Amino acid sequence: MIARTWHGLTPLETKTAFRKYLEQTGVRDALALPGNRGAFVSVVDQGAYAHFFLCTFWESREDVLAYAGDNPSQAVTYPEDAAFGLISDPIVIHQEVPEARNPFVEGGPRQNLLESASGRENPPxxxxxxxxxxxxxxxxxxxxxxxxxxxxxxxxxxxxxxxxxxxxxxxxxxxxxxxxxxxxxxxxxxxxxxxxxxxxxxxxxxxxxxxxxxxxxxxxxxxxxxxxxxxxxxxxxxxxxxxxxxxxxxxxxxxxxxxxxxxxxxxxxxxxxxxxxxxxxxxxxxxxxxxxxxxxxxxxxxxxxxxxxxxxxxxxxxxxxxxxxxxxxxxxxxxxxxxxxxxxxxxxxxxxxxxxxxxxxxxxxxxxxxxxxxxxxxxxxxxxxxxxxxxxxxxxxxxxxx
Structure with a gap:
């Protein structure tokens, strides 16, 4: 399982509108693909800006490519982003994870050093x-x-x-x-x-x-x-x-x-x-x-x-x-x-x-x-x-x- 995390920020005055827009674009497009296993959004206010985090989960690298294109390390953007004053990180983070679990909720299970992404025990x-x-x-x-x-x-x-x-x-x-x-x-x-x-x-x-x-x-x-x-x-x-x-x-x-x-x-x-x-x-x-x-x-x-x-x-x-x-x-x-x-x-x-x-x-x-x-x-x-x-x-x- 691959987790793909994107970060961007908008002025506070466009926060609510951009949240709805994000769910209609990045979230919807990710969930529509067969290799997707979930999408989670978190918003954190800091000063005059709202920080947006979108974490999507994928079965394989090929599924990530189907969503992000041939250069998966780059953020997926849309022509209308600029209308919300969006400042997007140009790159995203990919990491292997054991399961599709909301990463923005604290208190989840801690993975042991000896566990692989599949959850079974491995030699260290x-x-x-x-x-x-x-x-x-x-x-x-x-x-x-x-x-x-x-x-x-x-x-x-x-x-x-x-x-x-x-x-x-x-x-x-x-x-x-x-x-x-x-x-x-x-x-x-x-x-x-x-x-x-x-x-x-x-x-x-x-x-x-x-x-x-x-x-x-x-x-x-x-x-x-x-x-x-x-x-x-x-x-x-x-x-x-x-x-x-x-x-x-x-x-x-x-x-x-x-x-x-x-x-x-x-x-x-x-x-x-x-x-x-x-x-x-x-x-x-x-x-x-x-x-x-x-x-x-x-x-x-x-x-x-x-x-x-x-x-x-x-x-x-x-x-x-x-x-x-x-x-x-x-x-x-x-x-x-x-x-x-x-x-x-x-x-x-x-x-x-x-x-x-x-x-x-x-x-x-x-x-x-x-x-x-x-x-x-x-x-x-x-x-x-x-x-x-x-x-x-x-x-x-x-x-x-x-």
Whole structure:
């Protein structure tokens, strides 16, 4: 089952008339097609505008094409739209879902990581592979407000993962750009007051529109400015995922972080000996924030408030180049943008994919006797060619019993 979600807005004075018009055009045309399995509308007032959301459900990609045409990522529009002052997002969001259920009603069932779109239980690696396929099929647009050290790395790894990046960090446009995208990634790497305001505008817009936000609290615990900003962003923005090293996540948990720039000190790395302790801390932060917590390190931890997973992929060479943590957050944005209804699964998949690509890159590096520069290129190559079969064969993920 494929859910297709469109967003647009009109002035409040045309809200009632446009609602009726939408039901007579987009809703009626969708329901008339044999492959359609439902259509739901939601309207949210904000300031002088009414935000409209239309979610339609389809049996297959072919059914989506029958409704939307040969370029299904573009919004379906009508000549009379302009009479209502409609501002339409140019792209729509597609995602695989288990059933045709009204997405605008809270309290629905939460899909378990091990469940596929058909509702049956799968081995976890098969479920992760389904998530990868969704990224390749939908190519979500991801908005980044990130740091100037790794911005090019983030853009390229996002393209390699199968998504599309857009970088915009001025507060005057940040919210509008987020409205065009399937996900938002916020990164504190080179923090300044100007980008803080942009992050707030973009994050609050993403929350209003129901778009997932990935937060990378780079260097949290290292300075008062970073600490205050991290806590402010968490107070004012609802994040779908928070990705950091163990030092940064420890700070968010209220612990004594061993902050060392943007890298975790050796004393704070996740090992087999402290895995359970750190997984419990990740679940604590998940409960406090409502986000999936991703702790990067020799062993990665991915946890929500109810369960935690260990991802044992990756290679030590990944720590020898700048930006692999930022790239992990970028891949997470791509996977969440394509799979917003299954955030835990999307985050496990993103971390496993990044780790597997780190291993594949090192294997190629050894074959040519290369160094760190070659490794960065091989990492991008691995991500761009990663398929579900390779990920299924190589991913090492384990649900932790705590």
């Amino acid at each position: 690696l098969e479920a992760v592979a389904e998530t990868l396929r969704a990224v390749r099929q939908t190519s979500p647009l991801v908005h980044f407000i990130t740091n100037y050290v790794t911005v090019n790395d983030c853009a390229n790894i996002t393209l390699a993962a199968g998504a599309s990046p857009i970088m915009a960090d001025d507060a005057r446009e940040a919210g509008q750009i987020t409205g065009l995208c399937s996900a938002l990634v916020l990164n504190m790497g080179t923090l300044n007051e100007r980008t803080v305001q942009a992050m707030l505008h973009a994050g609050q817009t993403a929350n209003l529109l129901g778009r997932p936000v990935v937060f990378d609290p780079v260097g949290a615990g290292a300075s008062d400015f970073r600490n205050d900003t991290a806590l402010r962003l968490l107070r004012e923005i609802r994040c779908a995922a928070i990705k950091g090293n163990n030092s940064e996540i420890s700070f968010l948990a209220g612990g004594m972080a061993d902050a060392r720039g943007v890298d975790a000190g050796p004393e704070s790395l996740v090992t087999e000996d402290n895995l359970a302790e750190n997984a419990r801390r990740a679940r604590k932060v998940a409960a406090l924030t409502g986000a999936v917590i991703m702790v990067s390190g020799p062993i990665d931890i991915v946890a929500d408030s109810r369960e935690a997973w260990a991802v044992r992929n990756g290679h030590a060479m990944m720590a020898r180049i700048t930006g692999t943590g930022c790239m992990s957050a970028a891949v997470t944005g791509a996977y969440l943008g394509a799979n917003p209804q299954t955030p835990l699964r999307a985050c496990v998949c993103a971390m496993a994919a990044m780790g597997v690509c780190g291993e594949l890159a090192y294997e190629k590096l050894r074959a040519v006797d290369g160094g760190t520069g070659s490794y960065r290129i091989f990492l991008l190559d691995a991500m761009s060619t990663l398929d579900a079969e390779t990920l299924t064969a190589r991913a090492r993920v384990e649900r932790l019993e705590l």
